[in-house]
Amino acid sequence: MPGLTRPSTMTPRQRVLAAMRRQPPDRVPRELSWGAFTPALMEVFRQRTGADDPAEYFGFEARSVSFHTPAPAPDYWRYHADLPPDATLDAWGVASVVGSTYHFRRRFHPLARAQTADEIVAYPLPDYMDPRYHAHLDAAVAALHARELASMGELVTTLFEVSWALRGMVELLTDMVLRPELAEVLLERVTALRCAQARRYALAGVDILRLGDDVGTQRGMLMSPALWREWLKPRLARIIAAAHAVKPDILIFYHCDGDCRAIIPDLIEVGLDILNPVQPECMNPTEIKALYGDRLAFWGTMGTQTTFPFGTPDEVRAMVRERIATVGRGGGLLLAPTHILEPEVPWENVLAFFQAIDEYEGDA
Numbered sequence: 117m118p119g120l121t122r123p124s125t126m127t128p129r130q131r132v133l134a135a136m137r138r139q140p141p142d143r144v145p146r147e148l149s150w151g152a153f154t155p156a157l158m159e160v161f162r163q164r165t166g167a168d169d170p171a172e173y174f175g176f177e178a179r180s181v182s183f184h185t186p187a188p189a190p191d192y193w194r195y196h197a198d199l200p201p202d203a204t205l206d207a208w209g210v211a212s213v214v215g216s217t218y219h220f221r222r223r224f225h226p227l228a229r230a231q232t233a234d235e236i237v238a239y240p241l242p243d244y245m246d247p248r249y250h251a252h253l254d255a256a257v258a259a260l261h262a263r264e265l266a267s268m269g270e271l272v273t274t275l276f277e278v279s280w281a282l283r284g285m286v287e288l289l290t291d292m293v294l295r296p297e298l299a300e301v302l303l304e305r306v307t308a309l310r311c312a313q314a315r316r317y318a319l320a321g322v323d324i325l326r327l328g329d330d331v332g333t334q335r336g337m338l339m340s341p342a343l344w345r346e347w348l349k350p351r352l353a354r355i356i357a358a359a360h361a362v363k364p365d366i367l368i369f370y371h372c373d374g375d376c377r378a379i380i381p382d383l384i385e386v387g388l389d390i391l392n393p394v395q396p397e398c399m400n401p402t403e404i405k406a407l408y409g410d411r412l413a414f415w416g417t418m419g420t421q422t423t424f425p426f427g428t429p430d431e432v433r434a435m436v437r438e439r440i441a442t443v444g445r446g447g448g449l450l451l452a453p454t455h456i457l458e459p460e461v462p463w464e465n466v467l468a469f470f471q472a473i474d475e476y477e478g479d480a
Contacts, residue, residue, distance in 0.1 A: 127264035128177030133323060136367050136390055136413045138448040144440050146451045146473050147176040149393065149416065154219055156459035157466075164463055174470050178266035178450075181256040181322065183313065184249040186242045195226035195239070207242040210281045219456065225284040233301045239282075241305060245312050253320035261321070268324040269317030271310060272371050274355065276329035276348055279306050289339060292347050299347065307351040311358040318362035324390070325359050327352070328371025331379070334398040341378040349379075353386035360387065369415065373455070375399055384411050392416050393454035394443075396423075402442045413448040418469065420453045425460040429468035436472035 125142040126134065135141040151171050153161055158170075167173040185207045192209030203211045203224065211224040230236050244250065253269075260267040273281075279302050280288045291299035317325055331338050331348070359366050369390040370383055375398040380391065391408075393416030394401045401417040418424065423435045436451065443449045451473060457466065 128175070129261065129264045129266045129323070132177045132266035132450065133367075135444075135447050135450055136324070136415075138409070138413055138446070140447045143476065144444050144449055144451050144473055145177040146174070146470065147171070147178060148174070148457065149420070149453045149455050151176065151180065153457050154459055157457050157461060157463075160463050161466075178268055178324065179260050180268045180270045180326070181253055181260070181317075181320070182270040183244050183316075184252065186244065186246070186249055189240055189242075191240070192226060196224055199224060207244075208278065208282060209240075223281060225280075225282060225287070227282045227302070228284040228287055230283070230298065233297045236283075236298060236301045236305070241309060244309060245316070250313075250316050250320075253316065257320045257322055266324065267322045268326050268369070269314075269320070269322035270326050271313055271317070271355075272326050272328040274310055274327045274329055275303065275306055275351055276331055279303055282306075289343075292339075292343055303347060303351060307354060310355045314355050314359040315362050318359040318366050321363070322366065324367045324369050325356075326369040326371065327355065328369070328392070330371075330373045332372050332374030332376040332398075334374050334395070336375050337378050338374070341382075344379055345382060349382055349386060352383075356387040377404075380404075380408060380412075384408065389413060390415050390450075393452070395419065395454045397421050401439065405443045405445075405448070409443075409446075409448055413450070414443055415450045416452045416454045417443055417449070418451060418453045420455045420457060420461075424453055424457060424465055424469075425462075427465065429462075429464045432465045432468040433472040436469060437476060437478075440473070440476050441478055 131141045132145045135145055148170055161170060162168060165173055171179060188205035188207055188209055192205050195209060196211050199211055200213050203213050205211050209226045212221040215221045227236060227239060257267045283302060288299060314325060331344055356368050367389045368387050369392060370388050371392045373395060377399060390413045394404055394414050396417060396419040401414065405414065417439050418435065423432055439451060
């Protein structure tokens, strides 16, 4: 952010890697969740700053690389019936239309009507491993490292979210209990693709592999921890192991909105290094740091339902100071909003967030 950055003793990449390896950085690194604002707040950003890239303007120390997205296969349309005329397809064949507001979309699930495992086996998954979609990764990672920025390989919505987008959430959860042969074949196919992508990111040399699935609500897990351990934990472990087999020191980031406390020990067991976003409306970041700070770093912790939209700039600054003094103590924190910032967030609160990090005078 122009004119506010304190003198540095670390490069941006060194700062991120130190913090995420639970070592003291020269100051706490920061970003916006997913590097962006909702469209209305993005327009405010452009008007107030004259800039187009929040990551460059605010000086995020870590940047993402990703696979290019294959065009949806033409025959995906046959898996849908009676779609609205404005529906579009993503690379997986999931159809959607603009939802109720902002960045939300209403989805239509191409495998919702599948009755047999053979139908799921026959469904064409996107060919992300075609070199056209990943050949650029090596140069992209090298370019970030040449700028001394930490590199992140994006694979969030790793397994559960992709699978339920294809099948439908109710259908997939029902399959796990009543039709296990259908859940098995779908999750195995997605896991195999994700393992290949994880290996490719590791070969490209990314510092951080960003995984995640929203399996929590603000009142607890979306499914029972036992069901998660049966269906998702072993497959997540395989994806992480695929990356570690190529690059043992790659840092593993896992995103889960809501309250995922019931499975944090399991995530650590399968190789997690960084938990995101540690949503303060349902998990106390200071308590999570006390319980797991010797094994995990934390990325996020700034509430987007509370402090950012409804606090004053002084309250935002106070929360930044509190987070750095507690969750950031001794290292282990990258400060960020816990989700994309909505239009209700005052611009002054955005500025207060970044200013408070730069002005913090205690130990990072």
